[in-house]
Amino acid sequence: MVETTPTRSERARQAVLDATADLVAEVGVERTTIDEIANRSGVAKTTIYRHFASKEVLVVEAVHACTYIPVVTDTGSLRDDLISCFSGTTKASYDGRLGDMMLSLMDAAQRDPELGRLVRAQTDQRRRFATNVIERAVARGDLPADVDVDLLVTLLAGPLVYTKLVRRQRVTDELVAAVVDTVLARYAVPTTTD
Amino acid sequence: MVETTPTRSERARQAVLDATADLVAEVGVERTTIDEIANRSGVAKTTIYRHFASKEVLVVEAVHACTYIPVVTDTGSLRDDLISCFSGTTKASYDGRLGDMMLSLMDAAQRDPELGRLVRAQTDQRRRFATNVIERAVARGDLPADVDVDLLVTLLAGPLVYTKLVRRQRVTDELVAAVVDTVLARYAVPTTTD
DNA sequence: ACAGAACGCTACGAGACCGTATCGTCGATA
DNA sequence: TATCGACGATACGGTCTCGTAGCGTTCTGT
Numbered sequence: 001m002v003e004t005t006p007t008r009s010e011r012a013r014q015a016v017l018d019a020t021a022d023l024v025a026e027v028g029v030e031r032t033t034i035d036e037i038a039n040r041s042g043v044a045k046t047t048i049y050r051h052f053a054s055k056e057v058l059v060v061e062a063v064h065a066c067t068y069i070p071v072v073t074d075t076g077s078l079r080d081d082l083i084s085c086f087s088g089t090t091k092a093s094y095d096g097r098l099g100d101m102m103l104s105l106m107d108a109a110q111r112d113p114e115l116g117r118l119v120r121a122q123t124d125q126r127r128r129f130a131t132n133v134i135e136r137a138v139a140r141g142d143l144p145a146d147v148d149v150d151l152l153v154t155l156l157a158g159p160l161v162y163t164k165l166v167r168r169q170r171v172t173d174e175l176v177a178a179v180v181d182t183v184l185a186r187y188a189v190p191t192t193t194d
Numbered sequence: 195m196v197e198t199t200p201t202r203s204e205r206a207r208q209a210v211l212d213a214t215a216d217l218v219a220e221v222g223v224e225r226t227t228i229d230e231i232a233n234r235s236g237v238a239k240t241t242i243y244r245h246f247a248s249k250e251v252l253v254v255e256a257v258h259a260c261t262y263i264p265v266v267t268d269t270g271s272l273r274d275d276l277i278s279c280f281s282g283t284t285k286a287s288y289d290g291r292l293g294d295m296m297l298s299l300m301d302a303a304q305r306d307p308e309l310g311r312l313v314r315a316q317t318d319q320r321r322r323f324a325t326n327v328i329e330r331a332v333a334r335g336d337l338p339a340d341v342d343v344d345l346l347v348t349l350l351a352g353p354l355v356y357t358k359l360v361r362r363q364r365v366t367d368e369l370v371a372a373v374v375d376t377v378l379a380r381y382a383v384p385t386t387t388d
Numbered sequence: 389a390c391a392g393a394a395c396g397c398t399a400c401g402a403g404a405c406c407g408t409a410t411c412g413t414c415g416a417t418a
Numbered sequence: 419t420a421t422c423g424a425c426g427a428t429a430c431g432g433t434c435t436c437g438t439a440g441c442g443t444t445c446t447g448t
Contacts, residue, residue, distance in 0.1 A: 008445060009394065028301055030224035033435060044396045049437065103304065106360070107222055107297040123360060151369075154361070155376055158353030161360055166300070166317060167348075175345075182349055185380035202415070203424065227405060238426045243407065 013051050015041040020062035025100035029059055029108040029115075060114050063105060066098050067122065072129050078137040082180045083173075085133050086160060089126045090171045094164040103165055127153050143187055155183045207245050209235040214256035219294035223253055223302040223309075254308050257299060260292050261316065266323050272331040276374045277367075279327050280354060283320045284365045288358040297359055321347050337381055349377045 006014065019041035023032045034055055038045040052058040070088030073081055094102060109119040130153045137143045159179045160171050200208065213235035217226045228249055232239040246252040264282030267275055288296060303313040324347045331337045353373045354365050 007394095012395075027305065028224070030222070034437085035435070045436095046397080046438080047395055050394080055436085103297065103301040107301045110297065111221065148372075151372055151376075154353045154357060155373060158356035159348045160352070161356045162352035163348060165359070166355055178342075178345055179349060182345075182377060182380045186376045201424095206425075228407085229405070239406095240408085240427085241425055244424080249406085 009051075012041075012043045012047055016043050016048055016051060016058070017062045017065045019043075020058055021066050021097050021101065024059060024062065024104060025097045028104035030104075032059065034058075056112060056114060059108075060118055063098070063101065063115075063118060066096075066101075068092055069125075070129070072133065074133075074136070076140070078133065078142050079180060079184060081133045081136070082130070082156065082184075083176055085129050086156060086176050086180065087173060089129060089157075090160055090164070090176065093122070093126065094161075094171060099164065127157070130156060147187065152183065156180060203245075206235075206237045206241055210237050210242055210245060210252070211256045211259045213237075214252055215260050215291050215295065218253060218256065218298060219291045222298035224298070226253065228252075250306060250308060253302075254312055257292075257295065257309075257312060260290075260295075262286055263319075264323070266327065268327075268330070270334070272327065272336050273374060273378060275327045275330070276324070276350065276378075277370055279323050280350060280370050280374065281367060283323060283351075284354055284358070284370065287316070287320065288355075288365060293358065321351065324350060341381065346377065350374060 016037060019037045020032065023036055023040065032055070034045055034048055037043075037058075038048060041048075048058070052061065070085075070092040072088055073084040075081055075084075093099070105115065105119055109116040131149055134143065134147070134149050134152055138145055138147060138149075156179060160176065163169050163175060164171050210231060213231045214226065217230060217234065226249070228239055228242060231237075231252075232242060235242075242252070246255065264279075264286045266282055267278040269275055269278075287293070299309065299313055303310040325343055328337065328341070328343050328346055332339055332341060332343075350373060354370065357363050357369060358365050
């Protein structure tokens, strides 16, 4: 990890991205204005336009900036890896600022193609993590070869996303474990607890 | 069902509510404007303000107008009643116009208290339907008495909502059945199919 | 120390919306 | 058919937001 001293330009850019993310989390994409971003960041509106062509690309970059890739374990235990996977992706997608931005982003993504691609890419990536875990289990023989992987991922991810976005409750580690255990019960996968 | 001929005032009001719902479904709550509602509905902007105090009130009433209560069966079969319940609530909430409005509504509900109450009331009502079905099953002895009803509802509703809102795919009857069967598998409830 | 690049500040025109006022027109009802 | 309530059309002031221009100021690297 090479840390370079940020240039003046880089500092301004980062302040703008930060303020944008904050603002989107607070008031949503539609109500986020360049003027308010300028106020919050302390960066002049003129300078903002020197960095970003429009509000749309700014929002896209701001979202991109606060997205990170969770680390998923590979222990050989389907249950443990699934819990690691969904705990990680939940934290990455629904904790902190990004979590507060999510509903507004998904709404805006319905109309803005660029934002749509970003959200879809993120969803696909999250699903791929889970898919990989499941396919490893199939390869080990822990799951039947004809299991509907796509359905399985939906059964696991759905309750967590629903809890966060619709019920607006925190996704606890206990909930993740409960969801994983219940869904795996159908496939007679032994659980460590219980 | 008593059908009265609508008065001129009622026709105008209905046209406005209709146009509002259409517009919210298309461009979202934030981008819905009174001027455009006037254009679409053919009702003068002046008249719109004679009926509705503000855009917020109008949106709330428009949403309310296209919300209906699904009928849930009570056959004595947990599986069949759950499928009926989730199939019905899914159709009521996520098919047609209301489905297209949902993301934007949920986003706007984060900031608008009135809209927040409306969305929450709807969510609670949907969950109550499922809760009733489950509690009847517990009373019959089809489910253990200490079952976590709240978790169970989340496990059932989550994948369906996630499929619609996040993946933006249709919620088929097959998916509903698959979700119900998988979740019930943990409680060793016999399924009719399989 | 000295350019040149990058930033801050102020101001501006253009356009979109809001909510209201005014006045002419239509339509249900007696 | 006369009347009054409800609607339609137009226009308006006010506000917000966008994106840009002009110009002075502050960094940064040499």
